[in-house]
Amino acid sequence: MNVDPEDVSVRLSRTRTWSGMETDAVYGPDDIAGLDHDRDLGRPGEYPFTRGSYPEMYRSRMWTLRNIVGYGAPEDTRDGIRRALEAGSAGINIVLDAISQEAVDPDHPLVEAQVGQEGCSLPSLRDLERLLDGIDVTATDVAWHSTMMIYPMIAALVRKQGRRLADLQGSHMPDHLGLTLAGWGEAIMPPELGHRTAVDCLEFSARHSPRWALGMPQGYDLRERGCTPAAEIAIGMAIVNQTLADLAARGVSADEVAPSLAWVSTADIDLFEEVAKFRALRRIWARTLRHRFDAQSPRSLQLRIACHTSGRSLAYQQPLNNLTRAAIETLAALLGGVQAVETCTYDEPICIPSHEARELAIRTQQILAHEVGAARTADPLGGSWYVESLTNRVERDALDLLATIEEIGVVKAVQDGTIEQLMDDYNLGLRRELDTGERIVVGVNRFVPEGAEPPTRFTFDRGRVEAHVRRFVETKRARDQQRLEASLRDLYHAARQRRNSHPAMIDALLADATMGEVWGTVRLANGYSYDPFGVITSPFDHES
Amino acid sequence: MRSDLAAPIRCLLGMLGADVHSNGVRTLARRLRDRGIEVIYVGEHNTVRGMVESAAAEDVDVVGVSFWNPGYLAATKALVAELDAAGLADVMVMVGGLIHADDVAELSALGVHGVFGPGSDVDEVVAFLAEAAGRRSDGRGRTSA
Numbered sequence: 001m002n003v004d005p006e007d008v009s010v011r012l013s014r015t016r017t018w019s020g021m022e023t024d025a026v027y028g029p030d031d032i033a034g035l036d037h038d039r040d041l042g043r044p045g046e047y048p049f050t051r052g053s054y055p056e057m058y059r060s061r062m063w064t065l066r067n068i069v070g071y072g073a074p075e076d077t078r079d080g081i082r083r084a085l086e087a088g089s090a091g092i093n094i095v096l097d098a099i100s101q102e103a104v105d106p107d108h109p110l111v112e113a114q115v116g117q118e119g120c121s122l123p124s125l126r127d128l129e130r131l132l133d134g135i136d137v138t139a140t141d142v143a144w145h146s147t148m149m150i151y152p153m154i155a156a157l158v159r160k161q162g163r164r165l166a167d168l169q170g171s172h173m174p175d176h177l178g179l180t181l182a183g184w185g186e187a188i189m190p191p192e193l194g195h196r197t198a199v200d201c202l203e204f205s206a207r208h209s210p211r212w213a214l215g216m217p218q219g220y221d222l223r224e225r226g227c228t229p230a231a232e233i234a235i236g237m238a239i240v241n242q243t244l245a246d247l248a249a250r251g252v253s254a255d256e257v258a259p260s261l262a263w264v265s266t267a268d269i270d271l272f273e274e275v276a277k278f279r280a281l282r283r284i285w286a287r288t289l290r291h292r293f294d295a296q297s298p299r300s301l302q303l304r305i306a307c308h309t310s311g312r313s314l315a316y317q318q319p320l321n322n323l324t325r326a327a328i329e330t331l332a333a334l335l336g337g338v339q340a341v342e343t344c345t346y347d348e349p350i351c352i353p354s355h356e357a358r359e360l361a362i363r364t365q366q367i368l369a370h371e372v373g374a375a376r377t378a379d380p381l382g383g384s385w386y387v388e389s390l391t392n393r394v395e396r397d398a399l400d401l402l403a404t405i406e407e408i409g410v411v412k413a414v415q416d417g418t419i420e421q422l423m424d425d426y427n428l429g430l431r432r433e434l435d436t437g438e439r440i441v442v443g444v445n446r447f448v449p450e451g452a453e454p455p456t457r458f459t460f461d462r463g464r465v466e467a468h469v470r471r472f473v474e475t476k477r478a479r480d481q482q483r484l485e486a487s488l489r490d491l492y493h494a495a496r497q498r499r500n501s502h503p504a505m506i507d508a509l510l511a512d513a514t515m516g517e518v519w520g521t522v523r524l525a526n527g528y529s530y531d532p533f534g535v536i537t538s539p540f541d542h543e544s
Numbered sequence: 545m546r547s548d549l550a551a552p553i554r555c556l557l558g559m560l561g562a563d564v565h566s567n568g569v570r571t572l573a574r575r576l577r578d579r580g581i582e583v584i585y586v587g588e589h590n591t592v593r594g595m596v597e598s599a600a601a602e603d604v605d606v607v608g609v610s611f612w613n614p615g616y617l618a619a620t621k622a623l624v625a626e627l628d629a630a631g632l633a634d635v636m637v638m639v640g641g642l643i644h645a646d647d648v649a650e651l652s653a654l655g656v657h658g659v660f661g662p663g664s665d666v667d668e669v670v671a672f673l674a675e676a677a678g679r680r681s682d683g684r685g686r687t688s689a
Binding site: 110 | 613
């Protein structure tokens, strides 16, 4: 048997970071000559929070091990939640299917085969009640991996159950501009309407549910779409800055909303570069909040970060390699001082996570916590000449790009394709490096296993999904039409007058309007088609 | 049938329905243009009918759809049926994205022979496009031998 020596040995194949920054063989004091300890680093828990948001980091406050669940009908996802809790997951994270995340109803003629794939189908308040049966949303931390409509749905549930919004716990991800960039596009999420809806949501939540956490910006999706760690910071900060400025114009100060914000981030495969990103990000956040928005509260200045390890770094080929990738990315997140981590399952590139893969993702974090000692000491890489130098460079690149985006205006830079072009260029460059072998991904363009069997995939019985869609259609027929139409008419006029759309959205959901009907009405009132696909028209007449 | 043998290969690329992960197909569009293919990129969130209308209007040799959502078999079946109904039985179909190896046989039975799942190479795509344009010039359809 002939064995290529390179297949059984290792060599240095790349001196640039994964995102393309050139590095030196050795770093020393000269590389961070201008760095001032008190001004640029501080102690963990002290401004500018480069070294972490809390003085004793994981000794005082452990990271939250999160596990993402969601597929099929609400009843299917309930089963998944129960199994994740049994396997040791502390936080419940629920992901919705692409249709629900686009606020399209599951009986839409175009999407039938896509219902309940990749997430839970959740088109109405009654479905939310089924999903959360027995879970008190004012006492349980449920994190929603969803943007559109989920906050008004939860708020409607709280009202229906007679609980207080002020007690509401949990989080969602209200970054609508991030959606446009992440592949929803202008058709599903017009940038100006999306941005205004995010501002509406933050204003409403700041005034009514101050304990609810807002995962914004959605830096994770920006990176998955395609950009560098520095660009994640730049685009994310541009979105945050515009949002905070618009909130200030409505009389909501940074100190009223920033303590509820958490940055949704990723950890890709380049451990040192990702650690540098988390550190640079906290520094930029603290300085921006203090100097641009005059924030006084320490809770506004100390950024909380929720991290999901990188899905796009995982390979379909030889998928068990993804266990190694996800473990290193999880370590990067912990060395970077994040507050919550979801470790990708190794089968994420193949299918909805299997129960076994989900359990292994939980075990990965337990090994890091108990055996590796990742929780022991705050900012363990702080003071490394290499990591401090990388932190400075990520910060500088991020601030340069942020200035460019803000010169255009972030909403316009989304509308005119500036940011999309940047992401397409990044992806093309990466692809070309894979083609030339300049960049190696094991099992993908080198060390490709011969005759490998295709990985098996998780499957589930579609019967419940089909029954769920039938039930959805029947429930719609049995509604109090008068109350429904009145509530949607109110919503239409509120949205037409550019009032905060959230109170009327909540009322409409309580009148059993579906997610698609509520958002379709908001779209109409803003001059867009009721149906983003242009196939169905509004069954309601709002003018009479 | 193709009107001009020497004309460049024309390919419509896009996504259907609720699917949102467009990185792969957008990158492919640019790489195919680098190789001299005329790519008409119609973006995400298309209807089957809209895509077939574009295919007819643009006189393409191939319609390519990228899928992330596991519901791709039903969507591909609908696309093929609509192409046939529009009299475009000579236009070849290719699919890519998260296509699982277990589904290749069923796609093939639909007349979809260009299946470019994870790990596919752009050279393979270009070779398929050339073959597809050739079949169209000969007046052979998707399903004929």
